[in-house]
Amino acid sequence: MDNVKLIRDAKLCTRWALGLTFFLIILFPGVMFLTGYxxxxxxxxxxxxxxxxxxxxxxxxxxxxxxxxxxxxxxxx
The missing domain is CATH 1.20.5 (Single alpha-helices involved in coiled-coils or other helix-helix interfaces)
Structure with missing residues (x-):
């Protein structure tokens, strides 16, 4: 594997990790909290x-x- 592919894959994984973290830890529970669930x-x-x-x-x-x-x-x- 060359460095360009590794850097591209690392950026993709970082985006997915941050996106899932935001959705599953902040956005989804936050919406339920704000609606008074x-x-x-x-x-x-x-x-x-x-x-x-x-x-x-x-x-x-x-x-x-x-x-x-x-x-x-x-x-x-």
Missing amino acids: SYSLAFFKGWTSLAIVWLVAAGLYTAIRPLVEFYMEKKAG
């Missing part, structure tokens, strides 16, 4: 469970993908 315990539990599942999935993907790429590279080479 009453957070119930069930809603909070669901939101927390979703966040935990998302974090576990992201962690597993981050941990397993390099191993799969390494295996595929060894198999091809």
